[in-house]
Amino acid sequence: MLRSIGGYDYPPHENANPVSDYRLITDAKKPVRVFSLSCGKDLWQGDLGVSYPELGKLAIRGAWMAFTSDDRLYLRWRDETVLLLNKITKDAPEKASFDCAKASNNTEREICSSRELSGFDRSISDAYMRLLNQTQDAGENEKIIADDQHKWIKKRNTCNSDxxxxxxxxKFRLQFLVDQSRT
Known part of the structure; x- marks a missing residue:
C-alpha cells in the first residue's frame, strides 16, 4: 500500500512546507504556525510520508497542524485528508438545518438557541440526505426513509424545550442514520 509523500508537490522539494505543498488557503503576508504532532518520542502517524526512502527527509512526515492568522486550523490526517476547522465567534448565530426564523414549535426554538443542538441538527440532516441519496442511487424506494424521518421529527418535537x-x-437518530448508510 502506498503511503503519503506529502501534498501536491512531487517529488517533494528541499523546503517542504504544508502550507504550499497542500495549497492551504492563507494570507501569504501573514504568519502561519505549523506543528508536527508527536506521541511520546515518535511522530504521530509517523508512517505518513515515508514510502519513498529515496526522498529522505524531503517528504513531510507524520501528522501536522497548521494555525493561520485568520483563525483556521488545518489537520493532516490519513489518506491525505486535511481537516479544516474555522473558529466560531461568540456572536455567530446558531445554524440549524432549517430556517430558525420560521421555527414553529418549542423544540425547533430550543434547537435554534443552542449551538450544540444546532450542530446535531445539521449532522442529522446531512446523514439523512446521504442515506436518501444512497437509497435513490441503489434504485430503492426512498419513501420508507422519508416517512421514518417524519415520524422521528414528530417524536423529537414531543420533547418541547427539554x-x-x-x-x-x-444522538440516537444520528447513530441510526449512520449505521443505515453503512449497510
Whole structure:
C-alpha cells in the first residue's frame, strides 16, 4: 500500500512546507504556525510520508497542524485528508438545518438557541440526505426513509424545550442514520 509523500508537490522539494505543498488557503503576508504532532518520542502517524526512502527527509512526515492568522486550523490526517476547522465567534448565530426564523414549535426554538443542538441538527440532516441519496442511487424506494424521518421529527418535537430529551433523541437518530448508510 502506498503511503503519503506529502501534498501536491512531487517529488517533494528541499523546503517542504504544508502550507504550499497542500495549497492551504492563507494570507501569504501573514504568519502561519505549523506543528508536527508527536506521541511520546515518535511522530504521530509517523508512517505518513515515508514510502519513498529515496526522498529522505524531503517528504513531510507524520501528522501536522497548521494555525493561520485568520483563525483556521488545518489537520493532516490519513489518506491525505486535511481537516479544516474555522473558529466560531461568540456572536455567530446558531445554524440549524432549517430556517430558525420560521421555527414553529418549542423544540425547533430550543434547537435554534443552542449551538450544540444546532450542530446535531445539521449532522442529522446531512446523514439523512446521504442515506436518501444512497437509497435513490441503489434504485430503492426512498419513501420508507422519508416517512421514518417524519415520524422521528414528530417524536423529537414531543420533547418541547427539554434540551436533554432533544439531545438524547438526536444522538440516537444520528447513530441510526449512520449505521443505515453503512449497510
Amino acid at each position: 434540551k436533554k430529551c432533544i439531545l438524547s433523541l438526536m
